[in-house]
Amino acid sequence: MHKKLFIPGPVEVRKEVLEKMATSMIGHRSKEASELQKSISNNMKKIFYTESEILLSTTSGSGLMEGAIRSCTAKRAAVFSVGAFGKRWHEMAVSNNVPADIYEVDKGKAVNVQEIDKVLATGNYDFLAVTHNETSTGIMNPIEEIGEVVKKYPEVIFAVDTVSSAAGSKVEVDKCGIDICITSTQKAIGLPPGMSICTFSDKAIKNAEKVKFRGTYLDLLALYKYIKKKDYQYPSTPSISHMYALDYQLDYILNTEGLENRFARHIEMANIVREWGKTYFELFPDERYISNTLTTIKNTKNISVSDLNKKLGLRGFQISNGYGDLKEKTFRIAHMADCTVAEVEELLSNINDILQLK
Numbered sequence: 001m002h003k004k005l006f007i008p009g010p011v012e013v014r015k016e017v018l019e020k021m022a023t024s025m026i027g028h029r030s031k032e033a034s035e036l037q038k039s040i041s042n043n044m045k046k047i048f049y050t051e052s053e054i055l056l057s058t059t060s061g062s063g064l065m066e067g068a069i070r071s072c073t074a075k076r077a078a079v080f081s082v083g084a085f086g087k088r089w090h091e092m093a094v095s096n097n098v099p100a101d102i103y104e105v106d107k108g109k110a111v112n113v114q115e116i117d118k119v120l121a122t123g124n125y126d127f128l129a130v131t132h133n134e135t136s137t138g139i140m141n142p143i144e145e146i147g148e149v150v151k152k153y154p155e156v157i158f159a160v161d162t163v164s165s166a167a168g169s170k171v172e173v174d175k176c177g178i179d180i181c182i183t184s185t186q187k188a189i190g191l192p193p194g195m196s197i198c199t200f201s202d203k204a205i206k207n208a209e210k211v212k213f214r215g216t217y218l219d220l221l222a223l224y225k226y227i228k229k230k231d232y233q234y235p236s237t238p239s240i241s242h243m244y245a246l247d248y249q250l251d252y253i254l255n256t257e258g259l260e261n262r263f264a265r266h267i268e269m270a271n272i273v274r275e276w277g278k279t280y281f282e283l284f285p286d287e288r289y290i291s292n293t294l295t296t297i298k299n300t301k302n303i304s305v306s307d308l309n310k311k312l313g314l315r316g317f318q319i320s321n322g323y324g325d326l327k328e329k330t331f332r333i334a335h336m337a338d339c340t341v342a343e344v345e346e347l348l349s350n351i352n353d354i355l356q357l358k
């Protein structure tokens with residue numbers, strides 16, 4: 001039996017979108033490929049509220065994260081981490097020989113904006129990496145507030161991981177002063193995994209020009225130059241299947257559901273899961289910065305999360321255990337992409353039934 005996914009990626013994908021993945025191939029050097037890629041870029045600019053150029057990569061979100069920190073740090077990167085995906089930025093910097101420092105907080109907390117100000121004021125950094133929605137803890141960092149601070153430091157490239165939030169929660173790239181905003185297909189956008197997308201500002205372009213060793217496949221500047229020269233075609237063969245599905249889904253998000261409706265639906269689903277979590281358990285993250293796309297619940301009843309998931313599986317549902325050492329201590333319910341309020345309610349009533357919660 002297929003299990004409906006309530007995990008923070010990959011998510012449940014609409015049948016129509018899956019069918020688009022099976023579209024017949026076209027040559028990646030054709031005029032049609034250019035048109036397809038331009039259409040995706042134009043719509044992604046709307047999703048991100050930006051005038052910056054859009055870059056596509058046939059990698060999962062981690063690909064563009066690695067590409068960003070490597071190709072756009074000329075001096076030193078400051079990584080503000082609130083969990084596993086924040087740490088990943090730092091690991092990527094270190095393994096690529098990019099000078100970097102990591103600043104961490106306790107799990108379940110958001111970044112300390114004053115600390116970002118203090119750290120950037122040292123003048124040691126020209127790259128700042130922040131996770132918008134930390135999927136391991138269920139924290140959503142205050143990206144606008146961070147953006148206001150970063151605006152005081154025009155030499156700093158502001159890179160944000162919105163892998164598990166973009167298209168589910170509003171991210172206004174230009175308003176927040178974000179230079180590189182990264183997401184991937186398998187989370188709130190609602191596609192199968194395999195492709196990632198980012199914005200690339202003029203400031204990021206200028207900084208990348210100062211970096212000598214930017215790699216090849218994930219060199220953001222090379223991608224940018226190539227699409228500009230070749231009418232939005234990419235240097236290597238992209239996943240054309242994803243492009244068909246993405247183009248279709250972006251049109252659906254923008255013109256059928258509507259962005260504001262989509263964001264409102266995500267908040268409605270989040271409120272239902274939070275209320276449920278507070279009624280029967282406790283919420284794990286600091287509620288002031290709680291995520292709109294997934295909820296992390298503290299396992300205060302000491303249930304076996306893996307056992308619950310097995311029983312849910314028999315009924316056609318799947319949730320997520322806690323991440324890393326939060327396993328069994330927390331569990332996570334994702335409510336993102338095209339999941340409906342009714343489906344969330346159905347999931348929760350099945351959990352109530354299994355756990356005999358009243």
Ligand SMILES: *Cc1c(COP(=O)(O)O)cnc(C)c1O
Binds near residue numbers: 008061085164
């Ligand atoms: C899933 C996720 C990633 C990793 O993305 P991949 O597409 O799996 O490489 C990075 N950051 C966050 C916040 C995520 O949720």
